[in-house]
Amino acid sequence: MLQTELDTAVLDERLAAAKEASYRLARATTAEKNAALEQVSTLLRAAAADIIAANALDLQAGRDAGLATGLLDRLALDERRVEALADAVLEVIGLSDPVGETVSGRSLPNGVRIDQVRVPLGVIGAIYEARPNVTIDIAVLAIKSGNAAVLRGGTAAEQTNRVLVEVLRDALEAVGLPGAAVQTVDDFGRAGARHLMQARDYVDVLIPRGSAALIRAVVEEARVPVIETGAGVVHMFLDESAREDWAVELVHNAKVQRPSVCNALETLLVHRDAAQRLLPAVLDRLEASGVTVHADERVRALRPEAAPITDDEWATEHMSLDLSVGIVDSLDDALAHIRRYSTKHTESIVTNDLANAERFLNEVDAAAVMVNASTRFTDGAEFGFGAEVGISTQKLHARGPMGLPELTSTKWIVRGAGHVRA
Amino acid sequence: MLQTELDTAVLDERLAAAKEASYRLARATTAEKNAALEQVSTLLRAAAADIIAANALDLQAGRDAGLATGLLDRLALDERRVEALADAVLEVIGLSDPVGETVSGRSLPNGVRIDQVRVPLGVIGAIYEARPNVTIDIAVLAIKSGNAAVLRGGTAAEQTNRVLVEVLRDALEAVGLPGAAVQTVDDFGRAGARHLMQARDYVDVLIPRGSAALIRAVVEEARVPVIETGAGVVHMFLDESAREDWAVELVHNAKVQRPSVCNALETLLVHRDAAQRLLPAVLDRLEASGVTVHADERVRALRPEAAPITDDEWATEHMSLDLSVGIVDSLDDALAHIRRYSTKHTESIVTNDLANAERFLNEVDAAAVMVNASTRFTDGAEFGFGAEVGISTQKLHARGPMGLPELTSTKWIVRGAGHVRA
Structure with a gap:
């Protein structure tokens, strides 16, 4: 956990690689993205022993650091939990791909055709607490919606997340998509998280998931647009x-x-x-x-x-x-x-x-x-979204349970035949 | 242009008044809001002499301060321009009200009914440069979409904006809506603008309109969510x-x-x-x-x-x-x-x-x-929106020309009959 100038350069390299990979993900077909998810599920099962071994290191470190029992339980992965993760990935394959959906469209009086079409956001920065299942969860939803993901899952889950990110990257590469589309900054500690929050050139949106304190900290420090999730009185x-x-x-x-x-x-x-x-x-x-x-x-x-x-x-x-x-x-x-x-x-x-x-x-x-x-x-699954990115408590972009469409933006496609404005 | 602690308290009072008024605006019927706009148009014409007199003070101050001719021209109002403003307000009456529109809805398998309905954002903070027409423009669009507006139009237009805000407030009060729904913070100078950008408790979204430098400054300083508009290479x-x-x-x-x-x-x-x-x-x-x-x-x-x-x-x-x-x-x-x-x-x-x-x-x-x-x-009028709040160059919430629906959020209305989650 060094925090030297060199690290910032390495970090920026990762963010830039995620950005570059996001352009390829944005053009990936639904079939390609589903094939990647299939691979994620398969490789999760194949890597179960490695994942659990890495998780044991995190748990030991957590116990040594006096982590509360509840936190240790959220951090812990066993074979059953890895299986459940792999099963959950397969469910995302069945969800419809929001990318390319025409949201609205018309012909203007002069004959110019305009269509508003869903496109990926680009690079999603996810900041959450030490729950390794969120690593798979958010990366898989990002991939399905054509986005790259930069993950900050907390230093307490660093070993586990490192293996999970390897699985995600191997799965992408196995189907010809860039592994760089999934990045972790856990090894940069809090300074890395702060850098991620400021990286407007590389990151299109930040989604914090976790305690009210975490979300407040992200809202305070971020320069990248944030979707606030969670806290519910x-x-x-x-x-x-x-x-x-x-x-x-x-x-x-x-x-x-x-x-x-x-x-x-x-x-x-x-x-x-x-x-x-x-x-x-x-x-x-x-x-x-x-x-x-x-x-x-x-x-x-x-x-x-x-x-x-x-x-x-x-x-x-x-x-x-x-x-x-x-x-x-x-x-x-x-x-x-x-x-x-x-x-x-x-x-x-x-x-x-x-x-x-x-x-x-x-x-x-x-x-x-x-x-x-x-x-x-108030829940994505209950609302029939099939998967949930979180529950937005803000008013911009998304409000309430967020599904795959909330991980997209739109762009206007304008087709003319030499049309000029009068 | 004092910047003492007292001013911050006065400023917060204004922001709180806007927030309070926003609850009433959110419940206003389309007929009430259209009646207010009708009044705005009428009162603009009636106050033309006052507006032009106030504008003359701003222009004189601008000339004394050595403002460029282009800026002075954008600042200037004459009878023809006031008429044009009053006419433009009437056009907004004809636009359909986005508030209350059902965006999506379904019955869940257990019989619970969920509907996603458009609601106003709440309080819109608008930060722009010394163009008094934007004052009317953005306030009128905010009112039509059920929002309150806090305006920061630049100290150079302070006198003009003060009279325009009076017109807007009188129009609201004339139809029984709270005048406090329109506020200006021009008299607080740059410190007031900064305070507005940080006021997460009172302001739901900031919309900067103007030069690339203005927009960059707002993005850098804001804690309130920003919709970036404008700059186009x-x-x-x-x-x-x-x-x-x-x-x-x-x-x-x-x-x-x-x-x-x-x-x-x-x-x-x-x-x-x-x-x-x-x-x-x-x-x-x-x-x-x-x-x-x-x-x-x-x-x-x-x-x-x-x-x-x-x-x-x-x-x-x-x-x-x-x-x-x-x-x-x-x-x-x-x-x-x-x-x-x-x-x-x-x-x-x-x-x-x-x-x-x-x-x-x-x-x-x-x-x-x-x-x-x-x-x-790429223009709201050309795209058939009838009015344009600005052109969003960001990916969250709104992208491209923004019309009235982009000044709304949604909420989920859930109707059960004693339904509990299994």
Whole structure:
């Protein structure tokens, strides 16, 4: 992990090689790209022993460095996980290729023909935390959409990622595509990540995936355009007219089904006139599943054993079996609370009041707004995209779950016959 | 033009007011927004004398500061120009409102209904140079698309913009919409512009319009996402098989019809085997219109009186009756030259060779790629958009001419009936 001037030159060479390779990838046919993915899957299985051996080094280093158990688990690969990775790659082959799709087109009054056609973005920089599966995931989606990828997966997964990148490059070369289309900068450490974020000449978009802190750091430091993904302080509001059975199951599913992900519920708001009717059953069901409730004073009046909530917790993405719970006086108060604390990921109302449902859907500013549905549905696979690059919480380019089309741009193809502008 | 801490607080107050107003604008009906535009047009005509008086102050200050004649002309408003502005506002009323459009939608296998619907971006920050017409232009497009706008039009137009912003706010208030949806930060000078570029809590997107230097500065300094517009080092390549009559007229139109704009031709490349056949007529026609040719050595062998080109000039956006001209050995060399110097705005080939046309269209990376058409066609009005926010030269969110839909984002509306994720 040297950070000398020489390294910057080597790094720029890699970025330039990715850029150059991106032009070839952009012209690759769907058949060529699918053949490469087929190879990735085959070579992953063939290299399983090498991958696991490299992963063991990373795990040992992680244990030596005192990495938390959760992080070690996300870092770990065994034969079953490598198999699952190889299977997932095959699924991407079945997805339709967005490149070349005509988005719009017309003939101008003078006879000039214009067509807006999907083209790859070019070079995608991915910055994520030590989860080696993301290395395969994002590289495979980049290849399918005709892009090159520069990966920064974290120094903690450096050995594993090095082998995975070799697999990806061998697979590309095996079908006559440039291996240079996949690059890693893990060996350059944080300085390499920073350089990647500034490399406007080589990198077309940065996609950070991981913790809120990681994403914030990328947004702060980047000169390359960023697609923000992920962080979700997700709310559910139980309106006065909410059905009890729906309220109980929706809150439970949104909080408990997978608490560590960005579309899991973090804050429950309840209309004051429904609190006595709904909260006992809702909280009983949650607590039976081990959820810790952090409650405001009005909730604690009904549920004295709940922990008192601190102001900070309203803005906290717990990502655990913890839930912030509060009582509000009205839909307006719920909307105001959400506007203040939402990270604009997913917000849901449980109601049987049509006017309130419509107000909530219209007025809440988030990537996904829901009525009578679990917030866990904000997901590429659930939305039928087949694969997910991440969930964008920004408003430009892509919002919500991103599939392959979100890894493309467009260009205008203009065909004339000597046409000049009058 | 104070730059104290107090000013930052006042500035943040304005930005917060714009954000708050944006929520109301987002819910405004098309009828409400059109009524506001009608008012803008009416009030512009009514305030013509005030506008022209304020403009006279800016012009005087500009003359005192030694502003160039061209800049003074762009700054100047007279009765005819105010009328033209008022007329242009009425045209926007006729454009269809993108907000609320369903972009895609389906029922998931479990019965959950998802719809992707266009919503306003929120608050648009516009940074441009002292052209008061842009103030009306961008504010009107923002209003029509349900956005608030914070304008930084340059201190040189401060007096004029102040009156124009008053007109815009009065028009909004006259129809019951919040005047705070239009703000100016001209009175905060450069420090205000910098603050605007960093204001991620209040501003959703920055659109710089103007010189390459302005756009570069915004890209460098901004923390708010930027849509880059404008700069065009635009090429035309005369392939071996190019028709002479088309070549002559296309080059002439692309260079001469309006040389000061971003889609005007800056560099002409000619295939070596077509140079003797095409260049004399092409250059004669250009020179008859007063074009100065900056030529490489091979062109100068045919045209000794042409000025020798410097290396820098290949990367120069002349924006004047100057043209860089070079001879290349092949389509590949033309593509390589374009890849090196293109600003990815518009590139055009003149050819009768189908394979070469297709290669050019596929391989050139630009917002618009053309065959046998004048580069001047890259334009919102020509493309039938009715209005143009600018021409995006980046790949995220919008590429090429931007119309009203490019001032929107989307959100996913999810409707269930107690659906939970399995």
